[in-house]
Amino acid sequence: MHDVVAHQVSLISLQAGAVQISTEDARAREGARTIRELSVRTLDELRHMVGILRAAGADTEELTPQPRLSDLPRLIGVSALDVTFEDACDPAAERSEAVERAAFRTVQEALTNVRKHAPGAKVWVRVDEDEAGLRVEVRNGPADAAVPAPELPGGGHGLVGLRERAQSLGGTLEAHTTPEGGFVVQALFPAGR
Numbered sequence: 001m002h003d004v005v006a007h008q009v010s011l012i013s014l015q016a017g018a019v020q021i022s023t024e025d026a027r028a029r030e031g032a033r034t035i036r037e038l039s040v041r042t043l044d045e046l047r048h049m050v051g052i053l054r055a056a057g058a059d060t061e062e063l064t065p066q067p068r069l070s071d072l073p074r075l076i077g078v079s080a081l082d083v084t085f086e087d088a089c090d091p092a093a094e095r096s097e098a099v100e101r102a103a104f105r106t107v108q109e110a111l112t113n114v115r116k117h118a119p120g121a122k123v124w125v126r127v128d129e130d131e132a133g134l135r136v137e138v139r140n141g142p143a144d145a146a147v148p149a150p151e152l153p154g155g156g157h158g159l160v161g162l163r164e165r166a167q168s169l170g171g172t173l174e175a176h177t178t179p180e181g182g183f184v185v186q187a188l189f190p191a192g193r
Contacts, residue, residue, distance in 0.1 A: 013039035088128035110138035120144025142181035
């Protein structure tokens with residue numbers, strides 16, 4: 001829930017902020033401001049609900065078809081970010097749905113975090129696999145000082161949830177800053193899971 005909704009709402013907020021800054025029309029600027037405020041409020045409410053569900057031990061059964069690795073180009077295309085995508089995976093390889101979903105969500109959350117914390121940064125996304133398993137890496141450079149930060153709220157659940165998901169599949173997830181002032185998220189999902 002958090003992965004999907006937070007990603008979409010942050011895109012709405014980002015686009016509304018761009019309209020608010022770029023338009024000369026006062027009514028359009030006011031409408032964009034309202035959309036942005038509602039988006040931020042929605043993200044706050046979502047963060048609150050995720051906290052409640054975590055505390056209550058929410059049921060994690062999936063209710064609708066979930067995205068897979070083959071959906072990454074579409075996700076990247078609508079991200080409103082400068083992304084270089086390298087896909088070194090065999091499209092015919094058989095992987096569990098849970099692994100494909102976890103890989104997709106890892107990229108989705110990392111792109112959302114770039115929008116929030118490093119606006120204007122260049123991003124590199126790579127997926128590959130070998131006998132060790134499926135690897136996902138999302139790396140971004142530092143924020144562009146000329147691009148205004150969208151000031152989107154965060155609950156700190158995104159990377160925690162990704163790490164928990166990777167561990168539940170027998171994998172790992174690491175996330176840390178880089179010496180160049182950027183950030184990297186790396187996940188490994190073992191083969192055969």
